[in-house]
Amino acid sequence: MLPFRFAAPCPAARYRMSPISTPVGLSLPPDDPSCTITVLAAALDQRDSYTDHHCDRVSRLAHAMGRHCGLDEERLGHLVLAARFHDVGKIGVRDDVLLHPGKLDDPRLSAMRTHPERGARLFLATGRDDARQVAALIRHHHEAWDGSGYPHGLQGEEIPMESRILTIVDGFDAMTSERPYRGPMPAQRAVELLSNERGRLIDPRLFGEFMGLMRQGELPA
Numbered sequence: 001m002l003p004f005r006f007a008a009p010c011p012a013a014r015y016r017m018s019p020i021s022t023p024v025g026l027s028l029p030p031d032d033p034s035c036t037i038t039v040l041a042a043a044l045d046q047r048d049s050y051t052d053h054h055c056d057r058v059s060r061l062a063h064a065m066g067r068h069c070g071l072d073e074e075r076l077g078h079l080v081l082a083a084r085f086h087d088v089g090k091i092g093v094r095d096d097v098l099l100h101p102g103k104l105d106d107p108r109l110s111a112m113r114t115h116p117e118r119g120a121r122l123f124l125a126t127g128r129d130d131a132r133q134v135a136a137l138i139r140h141h142h143e144a145w146d147g148s149g150y151p152h153g154l155q156g157e158e159i160p161m162e163s164r165i166l167t168i169v170d171g172f173d174a175m176t177s178e179r180p181y182r183g184p185m186p187a188q189r190a191v192e193l194l195s196n197e198r199g200r201l202i203d204p205r206l207f208g209e210f211m212g213l214m215r216q217g218e219l220p221a
Helices: 036-047 049-068 073-084 088-092 106-112 115-124 131-139 161-176 187-196 204-215
Strands: none
Touching: 036 049, 036 088, 049 073, 049 161, 049 204, 073 131, 073 161, 088 115, 115 131, 131 161, 161 187, 161 204, 187 204
16 A cells, blocks of 8 residues: 545636645636635635645646646546545544544544545535536545555546546655655655556556656646
């Protein structure tokens, strides 16, 4: 197993993923008066600011990788939203699991593994036109290439490509970001660990695309 736990304002002219991010060029429908995206982001930040900032960074990584892989604008938009809210289901995970400073025991791990389904349900509740597509990507971001993942044990290309992208960039950011109980891992070490998971946790071809993005110096800071 890898040594990490996979762990926006109202609609306007442009979509900003959070106050600390930069715009990625994804427009929101101007007739969406509910501000549900804002509410989800604010709720996640209130629940666990690390997870919120992690999701923001993952959304930028996913945007860069989605463009590198040639996704069209619609699929890229779904990917960015799924990345920004892939961990929103952690809002419903109890404190002794979400904030546990170390390796989770089996009962806590089972509780943590409910967050993809919780997150999918939360995003569906936004009522957005793209809610079903984005929720599916959130639901499957912890599936594994060899079928050993969760929640549904999908395998290989049964897993949506965008979710397979999320698995890679989520893992990379989780390992290279600082937590209260450990410092950030060097990027090269994180890449080595991800490389070891080719064909098991992650799609080997998409890992190659990620490495190409790194070699070109196109990963967001």
